[in-house]
Amino acid sequence: MLPTVYRGSLALLTDLYQLTMAYGYWKRRRADRLATFHLFFRKLPFEGGYAVAAGLGLAIDYLRQFRFDDEDLSYLATLRGNDDRPLFEEGFFDYLAQLRFNGDLEAVAEGTVVFPNQPLVRVTAPLLVAQLLETPLLNLINFSTLIATKSARICQAAQGESVLEFGLRRAQGIDGGLTGARAAFIGGAGATSNVLAGKILGIPVRGTHAHSWVMAYGDEPQAFAEYAEAMPNNCVFLVDTYDTLEGVRHAIEAGKELRQRGHKMVGIRLDSGDLAYLSSEARRMLDEAGFPEAAIVGSSDLDEYVIQSLKQQGAKISVWGVGTRLATAYDQPALGGVYKLAAIQNEQGEWERRIKLSEQRIKTTIPGRLQVKRYSRDGRVVGDLMYDELLGEPNEKVIIDPADPARRKKLSAAMECETLLQPIVRQGEIVYQSPTLAEMQARTQTELARFHPSVRRLLNPHGYPVGLDRKLYRERERMIQAARGLEQED
Numbered sequence: 059m060l061p062t063v064y065r066g067s068l069a070l071l072t073d074l075y076q077l078t079m080a081y082g083y084w085k086r087r088r089a090d091r092l093a094t095f096h097l098f099f100r101k102l103p104f105e106g107g108y109a110v111a112a113g114l115g116l117a118i119d120y121l122r123q124f125r126f127d128d129e130d131l132s133y134l135a136t137l138r139g140n141d142d143r144p145l146f147e148e149g150f151f152d153y154l155a156q157l158r159f160n161g162d163l164e165a166v167a168e169g170t171v172v173f174p175n176q177p178l179v180r181v182t183a184p185l186l187v188a189q190l191l192e193t194p195l196l197n198l199i200n201f202s203t204l205i206a207t208k209s210a211r212i213c214q215a216a217q218g219e220s221v222l223e224f225g226l227r228r229a230q231g232i233d234g235g236l237t238g239a240r241a242a243f244i245g246g247a248g249a250t251s252n253v254l255a256g257k258i259l260g261i262p263v264r265g266t267h268a269h270s271w272v273m274a275y276g277d278e279p280q281a282f283a284e285y286a287e288a289m290p291n292n293c294v295f296l297v298d299t300y301d302t303l304e305g306v307r308h309a310i311e312a313g314k315e316l317r318q319r320g321h322k323m324v325g326i327r328l329d330s331g332d333l334a335y336l337s338s339e340a341r342r343m344l345d346e347a348g349f350p351e352a353a354i355v356g357s358s359d360l361d362e363y364v365i366q367s368l369k370q371q372g373a374k375i376s377v378w379g380v381g382t383r384l385a386t387a388y389d390q391p392a393l394g395g396v397y398k399l400a401a402i403q404n405e406q407g408e409w410e411r412r413i414k415l416s417e418q419r420i421k422t423t424i425p426g427r428l429q430v431k432r433y434s435r436d437g438r439v440v441g442d443l444m445y446d447e448l449l450g451e452p453n454e455k456v457i458i459d460p461a462d463p464a465r466r467k468k469l470s471a472a473m474e475c476e477t478l479l480q481p482i483v484r485q486g487e488i489v490y491q492s493p494t495l496a497e498m499q500a501r502t503q504t505e506l507a508r509f510h511p512s513v514r515r516l517l518n519p520h521g522y523p524v525g526l527d528r529k530l531y532r533e534r535e536r537m538i539q540a541a542r543g544l545e546q547e548d
């Protein structure tokens with residue numbers, strides 16, 4: 059079982075309107091109709107070519123503990139409407155008190171590469187419960203997927219070299235720091251400076267020292283020597299407090315001292331200035347002084363673009379400390395994931411599809427109970443086919459882009475195929491054996507490697523084919539026409 063991040067019920071971690079709708083469904087006897095919702099996003103973050111799904115483990119945590127306890131209900135009883143009378147009547151609290159997640163949930167595994175409009179999570183549950191989950195599921199999946207994606211991009215730029223997540227001080231609050239560290243690890247960061255994330259989640263923790271250490275002594279050689287004395291088995295000297303190359307010389311002196319005492323200098327850290335020039339000079343100096351194995355850690359407002367540029371300039375940095383721009387997804391602080399109703403049972407228990415129209419074609423929802431098949435050939439992925447399980451087996455010949463139906467991808471029987479949404483909860487029982495965080499991280503890497511480099515590239519990536527099978531495409535078009543009061547042309 060995964061370590062628990064959230065302890066206790068967080069049933070009130072939802073928007074008020076979910077509870078007022080829930081109350082309405084209960085009052086109007088619609089609460090128990092089964093409904094299917096999909097969680098998906100419409101646009102890839104960072105103008106990138108892919109996203110990395112994350113946050114499912116947190117969602118499982120949430121569902122496992124989902125219940126309204128006495129304190130929650132007492133609080134809800136204090137809420138008033140505009141006539142100053144209670145918002146909810148007493149009987150509703152008895153109903154909420156016994157409420158548990160009793161539905162089905164399917165999701166893509168954390169570390170799976172995902173694309174717009176395909177469900178990351180699918181919930182089929184009594185309408186009231188499924189509705190209540192909208193806000194928490196979006197809260198948990200959106201942020202984690204965003205940060206895992208940012209991390210994957212940064213790690214991609216680092217070309218397999220170690221990335222350390224240093225973002226806690228700039229993260230969006232306590233939870234942003236904690237679940238951000240978790241998502242960054244899934245995306246590929248090798249360690250975090252966040253010690254609580256180490257304790258709760260088992261993520262490796264790493265760190266160097268701050269400028270304040272050197273400033274506290276005022277004298278850099280003395281500061282390094284004292285640090286080596288105090289902590290001989292963890293010495294990465296920060297060399298840029300006064301004069302960087304002079305700092306490297308002082309680190310070399312401290313390294314020699316360490317060696318004489320039977321220890322090893324791990325490396326140095328550069329945190330300002332021209333990192334390409336300074337790292338090359340530092341590398342030359344360390345090598346000449348007999349420290350070819352000393353690592354050079356680079357930090358200072360790094361992101362995937364600066365790292366890529368430094369690599370192109372031949373920077374000799376071997377470990378990348380990345381804080382603010384990773385932990386906050388600096389250039390795009392939110393993933394626009396949504397959670398939409400796609401099918402609901404009628405009074406007779408028959409399933410009916412539902413659609414939400416939009417002026418923008420791409421924003422019109424995809425109805426049905428969706429599943430995704432990912433096709434590949436010789437280990438390379440080819441395209442993702444979405445189909446509606448309510449319409450039966452998919453038509454596997456062609457993937458139709460719903461935004462531009464002229465764009466189609468042909469499939470062949472020779473291709474391998476996998477189903478992306480996996481069973482996580484069945485009738486309230488968790489049936490999923492959660493992988494470890496390390497396994498999720500490995501999944502991100504093996505998954506990404508299956509995509510063509512043109513999909514992975516950071517700038518102007520190639521669009522990966524994701525679309526509908528013919529049956530779903532036709533049904534959606536029929537529903538769009540019907541909802542607009544038009545006859546279908548075809």
Ligand SMILES: Nc1ncnc2c1ncn2[C@@H]1O[C@H](COP(=O)(O)OP(=O)(O)OP(=O)(O)O)[C@@H](O)[C@H]1O
Nearest residue numbers: 329330331332333334335357358359360364367368
């Ligand atoms: N050779 C380089 N090519 C491209 N970007 C670089 C290079 N060297 C450093 N950078 C980046 O340029 C930015 C420089 O930041 P900034 O001008 O704030 O100064 P700094 O050198 O970090 O100094 P300080 O921390 O003292 O303000 C950082 O994002 C850093 O990662």
Ligand SMILES: O=P(O)(O)OC[C@H]1O[C@H](OP(=O)(O)OP(=O)(O)O)[C@H](O)[C@@H]1O
Nearest residue numbers: 224329357358359360379380381382383
């Ligand atoms: O730059 P980031 O990617 O966020 O990485 C973390 C930063 O945090 C620390 O310094 P801090 O930002 O506290 O101060 P400084 O940059 O002014 O030294 C560290 O020295 C890094 O520069």
Ligand SMILES: O=C(O)c1cccnc1
Nearest residue numbers: 224251264265266267381
């Ligand atoms: O350990 C470090 O070097 C570190 C930790 C947090 C932020 N900046 C640097």
